[in-house]
Amino acid sequence: xxxSKFYILAICSILMLYLSCKKDxxxxxxxxxxxxxxxxxxxxxxxxxxxxxxxIAVVSIEIKAILKVNSSxxxxxxxxxxxxxxxGDYRAKYGSNALLLPTTTYLFYKPTxxxxxxxxxxxxxxxxxxxxxNLKKFSTYVLPLTITAIDGQNQDPKKSKVVYYVFNTGDALxxxxxxxxxxxxxxxxxxxxxxxxxxxxxxxxxxxLSATTASLPQFVTADFARDVTFSGLDYFIPxxxxxxxxxxxxxxxxxxxxNGTTWTDKGTYAVDVTxxxxxxxxxxxxxxxxxxxxxxxxxxxxxxxxxxxxxxGFVGGIVLRN
Numbered sequence: 369x370x371x372s373k374f375y376i377l378a379i380c381s382i383l384m385l386y387l388s389c390k391k392d393x394x395x396x397x398x399x400x401x402x403x404x405x406x407x408x409x410x411x412x413x414x415x416x417x418x419x420x421x422x423x424i425a426v427v428s429i430e431i432k433a434i435l436k437v438n439s440s441x442x443x444x445x446x447x448x449x450x451x452x453x454x455x456g457d458y459r460a461k462y463g464s465n466a467l468l469l470p471t472t473t474y475l476f477y478k479p480t481x482x483x484x485x486x487x488x489x490x491x492x493x494x495x496x497x498x499x500x501x502n503l504k505k506f507s508t509y510v511l512p513l514t515i516t517a518i519d520g521q522n523q524d525p526k527k528s529k530v531v532y533y534v535f536n537t538g539d540a541l542x543x544x545x546x547x548x549x550x551x552x553x554x555x556x557x558x559x560x561x562x563x564x565x566x567x568x569x570x571x572x573x574x575x576x577l578s579a580t581t582a583s584l585p586q587f588v589t590a591d592f593a594r595d596v597t598f599s600g601l602d603y604f605i606p607x608x609x610x611x612x613x614x615x616x617x618x619x620x621x622x623x624x625x626x627n628g629t630t631w632t633d634k635g636t637y638a639v640d641v642t643x644x645x646x647x648x649x650x651x652x653x654x655x656x657x658x659x660x661x662x663x664x665x666x667x668x669x670x671x672x673x674x675x676x677x678x679x680x681g682f683v684g685g686i687v688l689r690n
Contacts, residue, residue, distance in 0.1 A: 397440055397441060397442045397444075398519075399435075399440070399444060399518050399519070401523050401524045401527040401528070402436075402523075402524075402527035402528065402529075403435065403436050403437070403518075404433050404434070404435055404436070404444070404446055404483075404515055404518055405433065405434060405436060405515070405529045406431070406432070406433065406434070406513075406515070406529060406531045407431075407432035407433060407434040407489055407490070408531065412531075413529065413530065413531050413532060414462070414531070414532045414534055415531060415532070415533050415534065416534040416535075416536065417429075417534075417535060417536075418535075418536050418537075418538065419497070419500055419503070419509070419535040419536065419537050419538075420500065420538060421500040421501055421503045421505065421537045421538065421539075421540055421541065422501070422538070422539065422540065422541040422690070423500070423501070423541070424498060424499060424500060424501055425498070425500070426496055426497070426498050427496070427497040427498070427500070428477075428494055428495070428496055428497075429494070429495040429496075429497065429533065430492045430493070430494060431448055431492070431493040431494075431495060431513070432481070432489055432490050432491070432492055432493065433446040433448075433481065433483060433489075433490040433493075433515060434483075434488055434489050434490070435483060435488040435489075437488065438488055439485075439486050439487055439488045440483065440485060440486075440488070441485055441486070442485055443482055443483065443484055443485045444482070444483045444518060444519055445480055445481070445482055445483075445518070445519050445520065446480065446481055446482075446483060446490055446493075446515055446517075446518055447479055447480045447515065447516050447517040447518075448476065448479050448480075448481075448493050448495075448513055448514070448515060448516070449476070449479060449513070449514065449516040450474075450511055450512060450513055450514075451512050451513070451514045451516075451525070451530060452468055452512065453512075454512035454514070454530050454532075455468045455510060455512060457512075457530070458510050458512060458532050462532075463508065465507075465508065466508045466509070466510045466534075467504070467507055467508065467509050467510070468509070468510060468511075469509040469510060469511040469533075469535065470502070470503075472499060472502065473497055473498060473499050473500065473502065473503065474495060474496065474497050474498075474511065475495075475496050475498070476493070476494070476495055476496075477494040477495070477496050478492075478493050478494040479493060480493070480517075481493045495511075495513075495533075497535075500537075501540070501541050501542075503537050503540075504537065504540070505537055505538065505539050505540035505544070506537060506538065506539070507536075507537050508534060508535070508536055508537075509534070509535045509536075509537065510532050510533070510534050510535075511532070511533045511535075512530050512531070512532050512533075513530070513531050513532075513533060514528045514529065514530050514531070515528050515529070516528070539690050540690060541689060541690065542602075542687050542688060542689060542690065543592075543596050543597075543598050543687075543688040543689070543690055545592075548592070548593040548594055549593055550567045550590065550591070550592060550593065551564065551567070551590075551591045551593070552564050552566055552567045552576070552588055552589060552590045552591065553588070553589045553591075554566075554576055554578065554586070554587065554588045554589070555578065555582070555586045555587045555588075556578045556579035556581075556582040556586055557576070557577070557578070557579060558577035558578055558579050558580055558680060559577070561574075561575055561576055561577035562576065563576050563588050563589070564576075566588045566590070566663075566683035566684070566685065566686055567590050567685070567686060568685075570684075570685070571602075571604040571647075571684050571685030571687065572604055572605070572606050572607050572646050572684045572685065573606065573607065573684070574606070574684070575606035575608060575682050575683060575684040575685075576588050576682070576683045577680060577681070577682055578665070578680045578681045579680070580673075580678045580680055582680075583679050584665055584666065584667060584668060584679045584680070584681060585621075585664050585665060585666045585681075586664070586665055586680070586681045587662050587663060587664035587665070588662075588663050588683050588686070589628070589660060589661070589662045589663075590660065590661045590662075590663070590686055591628065591659065591660055592658075592659055592660070592661070592688075593659070594659060595626065595657050595658065595659050596657065596658070596659070596688060597655055597656070597657040598652075598655065598656065598688035598689055598690065599651060599652060599655045599689050599690060600649065600650050600651040600652045600688075600689045601622070601649075601650050601661070601663075601686055601687060601688050601689055602647050602648070602649050602650075602685070602686075602687045602689060603617070603620065603639065603641070603647060603648045603650060603663065603683070603685070603686055604641070604646055604647045604683075604684040604685035604686075604687075605617065605641040605646045605647070605682055605683075605684050606646075606682055606684035607646070607684075608682070609641075609671075609682050611642075612672075613671060613672055613673070614668075614669040614670050614671050614672050614677075615668060615669060615670075615671030615678075615680060615681075615682050616639075616641060616642060616668060616669045617639045617641065617648075617665050617667075617668045617681060617682065618638070618639055618640075618667045618668055618669065619636060619637065619638055619639055619665075619666045619667045620636070620637055620639050620650075620663060620664060620665055620666060621633070621635070621636045621637075621662075621663075621664040621666055622634040622635055622636075622637065622650060622652070622661070622662070622663060622664075623661070623662040623664070624656055624658035624660065624661055624662075625658060625659065625660040625661075625662070626658055626659055626660070627659070627660075628659070628660045631662060632656075632658075634652050634653070634656065635652070635653065636666065637650050646684070647685075649689070651689075661686070661688070663683065663686055665681030665682075665683075668680070668681055668682075
């Protein structure tokens with residue numbers, strides 16, 4: 369008898385739960401396509417901001433949704449997403465030179481947000497930007513965004529508003545080498561590690577190495593093939609240099625020239641490349657214009673190979689800063 373009562377009670381509980389869920393499902397308000405939009409002025413479909421591309425930093429863009437009616441009795445969930453197919457519409461309307469923001473530079477930290485019951489504005493969605501130094505200087509980048517789903521239901525793209533988030537970049541971190549050939553020469557060379565490897569695009573893989581038969585100081589000279597204006601440089605040490613091998617540069621001298629013969633001393637600098645980026649930023653006393661740069665390694669920790677210690681210099685990369 370007790371067992372029968374237990375089963376009856378269990379069945380009644382399940383039935384009540386089912387009826388409750390069914391009632392809630394029936395009563396829940398279903399929002400039609402186009403009833404939710406961006407929390408922006410009705411006539412606005414562009415949000416513009418300047419973007420610093422000289423430094424890598426997380427930039428957060430806050431986005432909200434709004435109901436076209438005053439409020440709802442139910443909570444509703446709104447999902448934002450990029451619609452890269454709309455870049456053509458932006459170009460046709462606002463400018464053909466606009467670039468699509470690369471997917472490698474942004475991430476939706478919080479694409480789905482709630483509009484609480486009794487309100488009409490959502491919590492904040494967050495779009496994070498990063499790796500800005502990979503973007504082109506003085507350019508316009510666009511990321512078209514739209515509301516793709518409400519309460520998990522896909523929205524009709526034809527009824528969903530598109531908002532263009534526009535990012536205008538300033539000057540780049542590094543001097544652009546596009547359009548001219550960068551070459552280099554050195555005071556000595558260790559094996560296959562020629563001077564040109566100090567100015568290629570691989571700043572920590574390939575490298576110039578001075579000869580093990582020569583003593584420091586040793587230098588590498590970069591020829592930029594034209595006059596360039598720069599405020600300083602980033603010096604990189606290659607991954608071949610480790611705490612075990614040694615060979616870390618500890619001080620260096622910078623000189624510039626317009627003809628490769630007459631040199632101007634731009635200072636001697638302490639160097640510490642024992643960091644995650646494996647680089648030392650050297651800021652000159654004032655911006656300078658020159659065709660040639662000579663980077664002289666004055667001192668370095670001993671480089672140990674097969675039990676023998678050498679006084680050598682390594683340059684994984686030298687990149688001029690704007």
